[in-house]
Amino acid sequence: MKQDIYIPVRCLSLEKTLFSGQSFRWEKKDEHLFFGISGRKELFVRQEENGITLLSVDEEDVPYWYHYFDLGTDYDAILNRFQDETLKKTIQIHYGLRILRQQPYETLITFILSQNNNMKRIRGLVSRLCETWGEPLSNGYAFPSPLKLYQLTEEDFAPVRAGFRTKYLIDATNKVVLRDVDLYGISSLSYEEGKKELLKIRGVGEKVADCVLLFGFYKMEAFPKDVWIKRALARYYPNGLPKSVIPYAGIAQQYLFEYIRSCEEKESLPTF
């Protein structure tokens, strides 16, 4: 039985959360309506005043999306730890931004594809990967499973047009399927041990590993340093982040990412 489920929640802006460069599988349908796919599940979701409405959703899928949007976490309590001037300003502007709890393999592959690439093109790569190798759903395509992509060749991925990233994608899938990398075991590992595991994959370095740990495993101390975050650190935190921020550095990172990217004085920023 499909039905609309309204869930009240504070501090959740779908617009900010879904288009903040952590997921590449969401579309904006109109002012308040969004459509996206996670794994093999599709969702239409509407922004409400004080919450969201899951539209025409199977009752058994509600816990999945509750977990995906991390609705059990009190974001106000976390954001209250951010008391320095810069972070307070980022929260003022980008309040409602959250970290999604995405699927590990999906996150691993999309962030391998993200390297030395821009967000618009990453969306294109991910969508072509799903269209080529993912199962068709009602309104789009599922993210292909590791077994589905296992033993595919570079030519099989040609339609994706991922360039030099294709061989990394292949290596990641091989290692996950053959258990050279125990991807799903990372859930029960510490941040450091999980990172060590991910770094076994070719094409996965510090930054991509941190993205996977943060967006795919919800390790909130992970702090991915892309070119934008490096600019923000150089500019606002030459001496590092405040102590109280460290345990939730990943969330601070996401706010800083949005903030520095929307900064109008781009010309004055170092390029790294």
Next chain:
DNA sequence: ACCCAGGGTAACT
């Protein structure tokens, strides 16, 4: 035509 993009690797000092 040129520069850059939610970087990583290999080959250098």
Next chain:
DNA sequence: AGTTACCATGGG
């Protein structure tokens, strides 16, 4: 341990 050219591709 810290730099640097190179990697495919396409948008601005």
